[in-house]
Amino acid sequence: MSDFFKSSSSSSSPSDMTAKKEAVMNGVRSEIALASAQELINKTNEKCFAKCIAKPGTSLSSSEETCLSRCLERYLETFNIISKTYSTRLSREREQRQPNQI
Secondary structure, three states, X not given: OHHHHOOXXXXXXXXXXXXXXXXXXXHHHHHXXXXXXXXXXXXXXXXXXXXXXXXXXXXXXXXXXXXXXXXXXXXXXXXXXXXXXXXXXXXXXXXXXXHHHX
């Protein structure tokens, strides 16, 4: 990692630096995606637990299990819809910018 932060030497071509930059950016994107997924799981657990579990005990009643299942399904369905919509929007914006960059 320390090689990445060194100033450009004569042995590093622009394509090498671009590849290194892209590798770092991909790593950052992966970390952000992981953090987002963990946050979604934590929020879902908190919200669904508060909504569905009236009296915590050693086991769940069938109504609590059903409530938790439906709650989780709604959160994941909503997350998937938002993710797809966001990805589509980003793709459209990239396509609109590309002709301007040529």
